[in-house]
Amino acid sequence: MSKKESFVQNRIKSIGFAYKGxxxxxxxxxxxxxxxFVAISVTLAxxxxxxxxTEWLFQIAFIGLVMTAEGINTAIEYIADFIHPEYHKTIGHIKDISAGxxxxxxxxxxxxxxxxxIPKLF
Incomplete structure (x- = not known):
């Protein structure tokens, strides 16, 4: 029987997998x-x-939201292509909704x- 890893060891491994992803x-x-590129540009701005x-908090939240949505969209596309590699109308709708x-x-x-x-520019 192998020794069970601790909670902390599992979390460290999970962070490693997330970083790799x-x-x-x-x-x-x-x-x-x-x-x-957009995230870096608005950060420099x-x-x-x-x-x-407060503006930083909103900007960081929006960057996180868009990057997260993009990552989830990519994962959905990979799963859809894995399940049904050739074109399928329903898979197309799933991918379109995810991109939407x-x-x-x-x-x-x-x-x-x-x-x-805008207030800072004008």
Whole structure:
């Protein structure tokens, strides 16, 4: 019988798997690379315009929301392609809905960015 790993050891392993997944996502997916570029750009803008702590919190939340949605969308696409590699109408709808969720998150982030940055530009 093998020794059961502790809770802490399991959490450390889980963090390692999550980190590995995030790196894989960034290295392999063009859409997440675009989102990462946008995230870096608005972060630099935040420093340049000296946004408030509250604005930082919203900006960080929107970046997290969009990046998370993009990651989940990618996972759904991988699962759908694994289950049904050839074109299937229902799989297409599933993938479109998943991409639509990313679009909604991205539009919310754009709206948030406009609220933060338009007053600073004009």
């Amino acid at each position: 995030a790196l894989y996502l960034i290295k392999t997916e063009a859409s997440i690379k675009v989102q990462l 935040g420093f340049y315009f000296n946004i408030t702590n 969720a990313v679009f909604i998150a991205a539009m919310a982030a754009v709206a948030g960015a406009l609220v933060i940055y």
